[in-house]
Every structure is written in structure tokens, then in C-alpha cells.
Amino acid sequence: AQSVTQPDIHITVSEGASLELRCNYSYGATPYLFWYVQSPGQGLQLLLKYFSGDTLVQGIKGFEAEFKRSQSSFNLRKPSVHWSDAAEYFCAVGSYGGSQGNLIFGKGTKLSVKP
Amino acid sequence: DVKVTQSSRYLVKRTGEKVFLECVQDMDHENMFWYRQDPGLGLRLIYFSYDVKMKEKGDIPEGYSVSREKKERFSLILESASTNQTSMYLCASSHSRGRVANYGYTFGSGTRLTVV
Numbered sequence: 001a002q003s004v005t006q007p008d009i010h011i012t013v014s015e016g017a018s019l020e021l022r023c024n025y026s027y028g029a030t031p032y033l034f035w036y037v038q039s040p041g042q043g044l045q046l047l048l049k050y051f052s053g054d055t056l057v058q059g060i061k062g063f064e065a066e067f068k069r070s071q072s073s074f075n076l077r078k079p080s081v082h083w084s085d086a087a088e089y090f091c092a093v094g095s096y097g098g099s100q101g102n103l104i105f106g107k108g109t110k111l112s113v114k115p
Numbered sequence: 116d117v118k119v120t121q122s123s124r125y126l127v128k129r130t131g132e133k134v135f136l137e138c139v140q141d142m143d144h145e146n147m148f149w150y151r152q153d154p155g156l157g158l159r160l161i162y163f164s165y166d167v168k169m170k171e172k173g174d175i176p177e178g179y180s181v182s183r184e185k186k187e188r189f190s191l192i193l194e195s196a197s198t199n200q201t202s203m204y205l206c207a208s209s210h211s212r213g214r215v216a217n218y219g220y221t222f223g224s225g226t227r228l229t230v231v
Contacts, residue, residue, distance in 0.1 A: 044220075090158070092220075102146075103209075103220060107155070107157030108157050
């Protein structure tokens, strides 16, 4: 079955520290992948996407993610976290072979930032 | 700026009421989706639509229905609201098939529904 796993429900990091949020997927076909961010009380905003080419992709707000096919992972990273990065982060995967291209979302990782 | 607009940010309704949540997109997207979001449960797909007058059940359609009379508008209907439908409701839209890879989904700001 197709699935997306975000192993960490909640992560707390200090402001200025580096961040890595994990995402693993199980998908039979060639995937395309997204990370979204949700600030409290808001909808989801697209951070970055991968669908082909360079496996290291850059996004908005200084985030990047690396697609590793051998590990079925698409981890999100940021070298130095800012207090405004506190939010919930969702990984999503779709497939070119899937019907209509529907995305499957992980359950999210909530990020807290300590001053 | 492209948008998905949900008509209400906050709603309070009484048990048994019929509730309409409206979603409008201005991107000429083929696909539209309704999710509910609850703490610890992530996004759960209620219904989606690939075209006008078409609808497909998602993972949790019970107690809900939808309407898509025009391409840009996708309405979620709670036939008889219950307290367990208190939640954040998110609408999203996308292009179809391979173009989803290029653009992903665009989400509205959400409607926080409280049923009392």
C-alpha cells in the first residue's frame, strides 16, 4: 500500500540550530514529492518539490530537501532555524503512474523553536 | 496571486443543522479536494472531484456530501452536523495527472468548524 511516514510527531530545536525533518515513503511507481508548512490556524503552504533531476532541491524560507531513492526518503533540512519556523510540516508523495496524480500526505511533524 | 478561497474562517453551528462549507479557486484547476484535520490524525480526505458534477469518496465520507456545479467551486455539506464533526476543514485544488508533479496542491486557509 502507498504510504508516507513522518516518524517524528514533535521536534523541539533551539533558535539558530540546524534542523532535519524525516520523511519516508512507500510507493511502487516513480514518485514526486513535496514538503508543505502550516502555520497555526492557516492552510498549507508549499515549501519545495521534487519531480525529476537534481535530487537536492531548494525551497522557500531557506529550506532544502534531498531525495534518496535507495532509502525511500525525502528529508527536509534547514541549517539555522528561526523562531518564525515554528509550525507543522507535512511531507506528501504522488506518482506519475497513479490515477489523476492524487497526493498522499504524512501525518505531520510539529516543530517548536526554543529561544 | 492564485488563490483557493474558503468562505468562512470560523463557524459555530448547532447539532443537527445542515452546514455548507464553500471553496472557490481561480486557477482553472481540474481537481478539488476536501480534507479535515484533527490533532494527531493529520489530513484525512473526505471527498474529491476531478471535474464538474463528478465526485469521489475519500477515506472518511460518512456524514458528508459534496457538490461541484461549476469548475471553480466545490462545496462540502454536512447533512446533519454532529459534535464529532468539530474540526478544521481544508479545501485544496490542483491540476490533473502529470501537472500535479509540477505544481502540487494549493490549499485554502481553512475553516474552523465548531458544532455545539
